[in-house]
Amino acid sequence: MHKRQFITALVAVGSAALASAFPVSSAIADALADITSSKTIRIAVPQDFPPFGSVGPDMKPRGYDIDVATLVAEKLGVKLSMVPVTSANRVAYLQTNKVDLVISSLGKNPERAAVIDFSIAYAPYFSGVFAPKDVAIATVADLSGKVVGVTRGSIEDLELSKLVPEGVTIKRYEDNNGNISAFLSGQVVAVVTGNVVAAAILDKNPPRKPELKFLIKDSPCYVGMNKNEPALMAKINEIIAEAKKSGALNAISEKWLHQPLDKNL
Amino acid sequence: MTYNFDFGWLLVYYPQILHGIAITIELIVVAAVVGIAVGICCAWVRALGPAWLKPPVTAYVELIRNTPFLIQLFFIYFGLPPLGLRLSELEAANLAMVVNLGAYSCEIIRAGIQATPKGQFEAGASLAMTPFETFRHVVLVPALQRIWPALSSQVIIVMLGSAVVSQIAAQDLSFATNFIQSRTFRAFEAYFFSTVLYLVLAILLRWVLARLGRIIFPRTVAR
Numbered sequence: 001m002h003k004r005q006f007i008t009a010l011v012a013v014g015s016a017a018l019a020s021a022f023p024v025s026s027a028i029a030d031a032l033a034d035i036t037s038s039k040t041i042r043i044a045v046p047q048d049f050p051p052f053g054s055v056g057p058d059m060k061p062r063g064y065d066i067d068v069a070t071l072v073a074e075k076l077g078v079k080l081s082m083v084p085v086t087s088a089n090r091v092a093y094l095q096t097n098k099v100d101l102v103i104s105s106l107g108k109n110p111e112r113a114a115v116i117d118f119s120i121a122y123a124p125y126f127s128g129v130f131a132p133k134d135v136a137i138a139t140v141a142d143l144s145g146k147v148v149g150v151t152r153g154s155i156e157d158l159e160l161s162k163l164v165p166e167g168v169t170i171k172r173y174e175d176n177n178g179n180i181s182a183f184l185s186g187q188v189v190a191v192v193t194g195n196v197v198a199a200a201i202l203d204k205n206p207p208r209k210p211e212l213k214f215l216i217k218d219s220p221c222y223v224g225m226n227k228n229e230p231a232l233m234a235k236i237n238e239i240i241a242e243a244k245k246s247g248a249l250n251a252i253s254e255k256w257l258h259q260p261l262d263k264n265l
Numbered sequence: 266m267t268y269n270f271d272f273g274w275l276l277v278y279y280p281q282i283l284h285g286i287a288i289t290i291e292l293i294v295v296a297a298v299v300g301i302a303v304g305i306c307c308a309w310v311r312a313l314g315p316a317w318l319k320p321p322v323t324a325y326v327e328l329i330r331n332t333p334f335l336i337q338l339f340f341i342y343f344g345l346p347p348l349g350l351r352l353s354e355l356e357a358a359n360l361a362m363v364v365n366l367g368a369y370s371c372e373i374i375r376a377g378i379q380a381t382p383k384g385q386f387e388a389g390a391s392l393a394m395t396p397f398e399t400f401r402h403v404v405l406v407p408a409l410q411r412i413w414p415a416l417s418s419q420v421i422i423v424m425l426g427s428a429v430v431s432q433i434a435a436q437d438l439s440f441a442t443n444f445i446q447s448r449t450f451r452a453f454e455a456y457f458f459s460t461v462l463y464l465v466l467a468i469l470l471r472w473v474l475a476r477l478g479r480i481i482f483p484r485t486v487a488r
Contacts, residue, residue, distance in 0.1 A: 149434075153447030171354065171434040172444065178432065185346040187354070 031100055032231040040079045043069040044099040047084040051199055051256040052105040052123070052221075064256040065221075068122055069103045071248060072223075075239045091116060094224055101236070102224035117229065118222035119236045121265050122249065124257070126218040127156045130183075130198050130210035131190035137213040143168045149188035151179045156192040159216045184208055192216060195257060202258035212259070220265060272458070274449045278441070285441030286462065288355070292437060293424040293470065296362035300423070301416065303363060304370025305409075309400060311371065312378040322371075329368035335429050337361050342433040358430035358437075366423045373415050377408035410482040417474040421467050428463075438462060 035041045045065050046053030053063040061082060073080035083099050090104045094116055107125060108118050129148070131137055137146070144167040150157045152172035160170065171188055173179040176197055183191040184206050191198075191210060198210045223236055243249040244261070253261040275282075310322045329337065341364075342357040352360060381404050389399030409416070431440035442459035446452050 152443065157447075172440075173434050174432050174443075178434075181343045182434070185343045186351060187342065187346065 030231055031226065031229045032235055035076065035078055035100055035232075038078075040081050041073050041076060041101065042081045042083055042099045043072065044083045044085040044090050044093050044102040044104050045069055046087070046090075046104045048086065049105060051196065051203075053084075064123055064252055065103045065105060067252045067255070068223075068243075068249070069101075071243060071252075072101070072103070072236065072239055075242075076235070091224065094226060097226070100225070100232070104224075105221045106224045107219045108222055112224070115227070116224045117227050117233060118224060119233065120240055121220035121222055122240050122243075123221040124195055124218075124253070124259075124262055124265055125221050127159065127192065127194050127216040128198075129190050129192050129213045129216065131213055132208050133211050135189055135213075137190060139214060141165055142213075143190070146189045147171060147187075149173060149179045149182045149191045151176050151193065154193075156194070156216060160192050163216075183210065195259070199257040199259065268453070270454060271451060272454055274445060274451055274454070275458070278445045278449075281436075281441040281444060282438070282458075282462070285436060285438035286466070288435065288437040288440075289424070289427060289466065292355075292358055292362055292427050292430065292435075293420070295359050296366050296423055296427075297420045299363045300366030301370050301374075301420075303367030304374050305405070307367060307371035308374035308378055312375050313396065313400060326368045326371050329365055330372070334361070334365055334426055335432065337365060338430060338433060354430070354433045354435040357433060358427070358435045361430075362423055362427060365426075366419065369419050369423075370416055373412050373419060374408065376415075377410075377412035378404060380411055381408055406482065410478070413474075413478045413482070417471060417478070420474060421470055424470055425463060425467065438466075 052065045056062040093099045147169045182188045250261040310318045338361040389403040428439040446455040
């Protein structure tokens, strides 16, 4: 670990500990009013997790989360101030009030729900069975007699091994690249992987295009915010709901994940 | 040391290990038999064969001996399907090992052939044998006997090298080990156990090859 990273981590851990010792949420009257009066919203975004957030060739941040953050700021009519975070420190940034929102491919779990609140889902994040269009697979039973590729030891490997029926040949490859290569060269009919990996394959525009057949594990992304902020929560949910209806969010999904947004999200 | 050794997973995963050992043995038997046959043909070409056949055989031998086995394996498994030749992981692993051992054994056997005293070729010719008959009846067996220890070592090297076929999901002994490691996180025990198994396999293989040598070459020849 680099020294700077270490210090950042130390500060993050320390501030998280402080934040849990002295809850700051009750001290803030209304985050939405603060944002409107300061005319700036501070949003934590990833910078090392493509396609959600990365640094583009022009050295500017780009990705799904960046676009959603831009959209939120636009709808609020305020200036956007992006704060780059890592997956380890993003919740601490929120708790210590360094940011107003976390839009950083944040999934929901009970530990996080105890300290922060979540909006409605704004991005899909799931593991599923992917295969080309002409392969007829709709349920796990349809995998019978087929050859399926997976990355050994991954969450998909563990989930798939639990639920596959008899007669499925699972080929476990050493890493994502082996799994992807096996799919692209036709050594396996279907791959079980994350939608982000599938998007990375589609990015290369290969002749065999992975298409989602069914879900193995679903854990969509939510906007994180501090607890007891009903006004901000209502506003953000309204913006996301509207973006879903208007197709703005679908356009972002098509752009970064190369797939239309799931209607049920 | 606070590490608690745990070999309990053996009771659960032994079918995978047995299957892995079977695959590894299958791979090396096919590779050894076919690979040495390829090696003999290529060695004949390089030592005594017609001039027009030499360049392609030399190209094959040099290409294989100067590129990594893993790359050859990936080329066959991932690279050939777009060209229309799709092999299963086991076929690809077998082919890669045969091609690899073929090239290496060619050079070893060629050395044995070229060490044959000139007088033996002349003896064959004086008995009205064709060059091919001389090769088959007079030259080949003593040549193989000369280089048998070197050839045995090469077979064992290829057997140990077969560990990388787990990279294309062929379920050999290494694959079984990696699989168990990723399920139980018992890295030390899993790799320790497979190290012992590979050692035993290598020693057994050396013994089998030595016995085979005594059966094929019952007489000692002048060196």
